[in-house]
Each structure stands twice: as structure tokens, then as C-alpha cells.
Amino acid sequence: MISSITRHASNAKFADGHSVQVIKDESLGHCRTPLYVRGAVGKVVSYIGSYKNPEDLAYGGSGLPESPLYWVEFNLAELWVNYSGDPTDTLQVEVYEHWLRKLAQES
Amino acid sequence: MPHDHPHPTSRDHSEPRPAFDKLLSQVLAKLDHSGLLTSAEVTAQIEDMEGRTPTEGARLVARCWADPEFLDLARKDLPAAAAKLGVSMPAHPVFLLLENTEELHHVVVCTLCSCYPRPILGPPPVWYKSRNYRSRVVVEPREVLAEFGTVIREKANLRVVDSTADCRYLVLPLRPRGTENLTEKELADLVTRDSMIGVTNVSM
Known part of the structure; x- marks a missing residue:
């Protein structure tokens, strides 16, 4: 259970429950999207807020415009081949919107 | 081509890295010299952080266990709850409580x-x-977790x-059974640092 925080989702592209894929891209410098989730499919848990873009901030930029940040949940058994834990084990990561693309909704 | 130079096999922060240490001291000296950031300010910040200990977190956990209204505040606004215990937290990053339950265990x-x-x-x-x-x-x-005995x-x-x-997380461990009659201070004494990271549980 994540404690609730005030969220203003007006500028957020993805809603809770959306299936998303983390963009499988190289990053040339500072970046807060871990390599091990790039290309992985997960689900938006919720929008957290919008924050200055760390990829710009790291090099003296303003970090603006702020980028929407989400909690994205991955199933560990889907993330790793031969995952040894329980099939319900999950991983939750903070991912900026520009690193996500929406997948078609499962029916 | 000869291959006789060592490759770094680990990037643990705990390992000595003389080149980075040298770079750091030179940057700090420049900053100090320019007045942008004085060594006194750096020392004050380090001392503030090192003066903070898991005891503060343990007090917060014990209060959450003992006081449902405080728990509710900690869920909604962790820095506001911490402020009630005299612990200041900055407005950014976002500080959040991850509540362990019988059905869900968090590890950070x-x-x-x-x-x-x-x-x-x-x-x-x-x-x-x-x-x-x-x-x-x-x-x-x-x-x-098993290596931590959990x-x-x-x-x-x-x-x-x-x-x-942008988020930092404090795990609220599950209150152990049989602690109903303990005082808040006694509860806080049970709470370990590792349990607030989620690698262990709290036990009597």
C-alpha cells in the first residue's frame, strides 16, 4: 500500500492501470530510468507528480518543462527468465513519461 | 595487444577511488575559494546528516503503531508527521510511507x-x-531477504x-504480535533500521 499524496494529473498522459512499455533506448548521460526495465511491459500504478527532467538538470539545464512521473509496476516473473520467487512478486519503479509508451488495453 | 591493465569489477561506493577523491577535493577547494559553497557549509550539512539516525525513524514507526490519527497523517504527509516528532524533512524529494501488511511486504x-x-x-x-x-x-x-534471516x-x-x-521511501514494518501492552518508547526500541528498509521484520 502506497500512502496517498496529492496528485494533480492534468498534464499526465497515462491513467492508473494503463499497460505501458518502457522505451528501449540508449541514454548518453545521466538518466533515472534503470537499464533493466527498458523494453519491459508494466502497468501504471499511479501518477506521482511532475518534476524537473533529471536528464536536463544533470547538465546545468533548467529541467523544464517538468515531466510527469509515474509508479510503474512490473511482475518479477515476467521481468526475469527463471525467476525463482513467487509468481505474484512485483517491482515498482518511478519512470518519467517520456520513457513510456502506451500499449493497447487488455480486454 | 597486451592486456595487462586491471579492469574495475565493482563500483561499490565503499571502495577507495583516489582519482575521484582528488577531483572532489579540487572542486570543493574551487567552490570554497569562489565563495559559492564554503567548506563550513559543506561541513555543517554533513554534520546535520550524520546527526540523524534511525532512532528518528523508529520513533515515527512506534507512533504510527500507537496512534491511528498519527498513522493517518503519516500516510498522507510523512514530513508533516515527522515534524510533529521534531524531525525536519525538505519539501523535495517526495517522502512516502510504504505500509507492510500481513499480505504485502515491501523492500526498498x-x-x-x-x-x-x-x-x-x-x-x-x-x-x-x-x-x-x-x-x-x-x-x-x-x-x-533470506540472507538477512527474513x-x-x-x-x-x-x-x-x-x-x-523523486521519491524516498520509509517502510512501516508490521507491528509484532504480543506488543499490545508496550509503551511507545518500548515499541520504538524494537524497531531496527533494517526493518525500515524492509530487509527484516520487527520481532519481540
């Missing part, structure tokens, strides 16, 4: 570096910053939370 890691709720727990332990913990807990969390019930869900960007 920062795979990218060593993000940690320092204002409420102090500096992170060396193992938290180690490449071993950071790389393994997202791949085989139950094995890593076994998650088969039926309970395990959620690994990677602190990658």
Missing part, C-alpha cells in the same frame, strides 16, 4: 545509486550502497520498490 532499493530517506534514517548502511545488494534484490529478492510467507505478496527518481 536504489539500483541507480543510493537514494535513501536520509533525513529520517541518517546515512545509509554500506551494504545498501553495495553493488551486490543493488543488483540482486531486484532479481532474487527472496534469496536476498522469510516472507509464501502467500504474502512481495513488492520491491526501486527508488529511482
